[in-house]
Amino acid sequence: MPRKLISSGSDFEKEMAYSRAVVQGDWIFVSGTTGFDYETMTIAEDVTEQAEQAFKNIISALAKVDASLADVVRVNYILPDANDFASCWPVLRKYLGDIRPAATMISAGLADTRMKIEIEVTALREK
Amino acid sequence: MPRKLISSGSDFEKEMAYSRAVVQGDWIFVSGTTGFDYETMTIAEDVTEQAEQAFKNIISALAKVDASLADVVRVNYILPDANDFASCWPVLRKYLGDIRPAATMISAGLADTRMKIEIEVTALREK
Amino acid sequence: MPRKLISSGSDFEKEMAYSRAVVQGDWIFVSGTTGFDYETMTIAEDVTEQAEQAFKNIISALAKVDASLADVVRVNYILPDANDFASCWPVLRKYLGDIRPAATMISAGLADTRMKIEIEVTALREK
Numbered sequence: 001m002p003r004k005l006i007s008s009g010s011d012f013e014k015e016m017a018y019s020r021a022v023v024q025g026d027w028i029f030v031s032g033t034t035g036f037d038y039e040t041m042t043i044a045e046d047v048t049e050q051a052e053q054a055f056k057n058i059i060s061a062l063a064k065v066d067a068s069l070a071d072v073v074r075v076n077y078i079l080p081d082a083n084d085f086a087s088c089w090p091v092l093r094k095y096l097g098d099i100r101p102a103a104t105m106i107s108a109g110l111a112d113t114r115m116k117i118e119i120e121v122t123a124l125r126e127k
Numbered sequence: 128m129p130r131k132l133i134s135s136g137s138d139f140e141k142e143m144a145y146s147r148a149v150v151q152g153d154w155i156f157v158s159g160t161t162g163f164d165y166e167t168m169t170i171a172e173d174v175t176e177q178a179e180q181a182f183k184n185i186i187s188a189l190a191k192v193d194a195s196l197a198d199v200v201r202v203n204y205i206l207p208d209a210n211d212f213a214s215c216w217p218v219l220r221k222y223l224g225d226i227r228p229a230a231t232m233i234s235a236g237l238a239d240t241r242m243k244i245e246i247e248v249t250a251l252r253e254k
Numbered sequence: 255m256p257r258k259l260i261s262s263g264s265d266f267e268k269e270m271a272y273s274r275a276v277v278q279g280d281w282i283f284v285s286g287t288t289g290f291d292y293e294t295m296t297i298a299e300d301v302t303e304q305a306e307q308a309f310k311n312i313i314s315a316l317a318k319v320d321a322s323l324a325d326v327v328r329v330n331y332i333l334p335d336a337n338d339f340a341s342c343w344p345v346l347r348k349y350l351g352d353i354r355p356a357a358t359m360i361s362a363g364l365a366d367t368r369m370k371i372e373i374e375v376t377a378l379r380e381k
Contacts, residue, residue: 003200005227014220018230022229026202026210027200029201029329031230076231082364082365085365093270100197102272104286105286106235106360106364107364108363108374109233111232113207118233124279141347142343142347143357143359146356149354151378151380154378156355157356168365233360236336236360236361237360237361
């Protein structure tokens with residue numbers, strides 16, 4: 001598959017010159033994804049709800065190219081507060097329990113202080 | 128293409144056992160790149176100028192293997208101060224506006240307190 | 255090679271829904287790896303010893319799929335204290351001096367305050 005850009009339609013993507021996801025060959029590179037509901041442009045205060053919504057956003061991006069979480073090979077979690085991570089584990093098990101990608105969690109700041117978790121995934125389709 | 132290492136000639140690369148970029152097959156993995164001008168070993172104080180120089184350094188590394196920013200599929204921005212990011216957006220649009228890779232921005236510390244932005248890219252040539 | 259999951263046997267992997275490494279095709283995606291000795295579940299206080307153990311853990315994961323550090327194309331170092339990095343350079347030279355992958359170092363928090371360094375590698379076998 002030749003290079004293809006997936007947009008979620010947000011203005012941020014133009015302003016910051018990025019795509020929600022880039023598809024090339026068997027690969028899907030998804031941008032760091034937060035808990036914003038892109039339809040309402042709202043974000044929950046609770047980190048667990050944010051993690052839920054982030055996975056929904058990622059699933060939605062992957063679905064646009066007929067891919068799914070089952071194709072995810074690497075996931076990077078970024079949380080401003082490392083203590084928030086444990087409350088997200090049930091969400092991780094729900095979405096990735098059978099997939100079990102390579103994962104790294106770090107505690108770092110994000111673009112907006114309302115964001116409590118950002119999730120970046122890379123997917124590779126099996127041939 | 129068999130594995131090939133690209134050096135910018137800096138002593139740091141030997142000391143820390145890394146390359147400016149690694150090329151293998153259709154892939155180019157570029158190391159985290161800052162706003163240092165490697166010829167003069169100086170760095171601007173302004174974050175926008177640093178972003179400009181970082182892109183020039185990345186373009187220079189990619190050019191050594193006949194690649195360009197158009198091949199970039201993923202970019203990771205690291206800034207010690209998240210508030211600095213917005214002033215870099217015009218630079219991002221200038222260099223990546225038509226390319227729009229997958230992107231993630233985090234706020235984290237860097238090796239040297241003079242560094243205000245570090246940019247890591249991964250490129251994948253289309254066959 | 256079809257997708258294959260490598261486990262180090264730690265309970266954390268089930269709890270957080272990840273694998274020590276994912277192998278697919280020529281690729282090996284290794285999770286962020288710390289200085290924990292998984293057999294004794296102890297961790298040294300010294301960052302240099304932690305870096306040593308982290309590399310041993312990575313080598314062990316790669317060995318399970320007949321790969322080695324020589325296949326590493328990208329490495330990401332995460333340290334809570336950037337000032338700790340220089341004391342790890344001899345370890346980096348020992349393990350990666352001839353390999354010289356693309357590398358990025360950031361200073362960010364980790365899951366456990368005892369962890370002073372986490373190392374994430376991606377490997378790509380040459381055909």
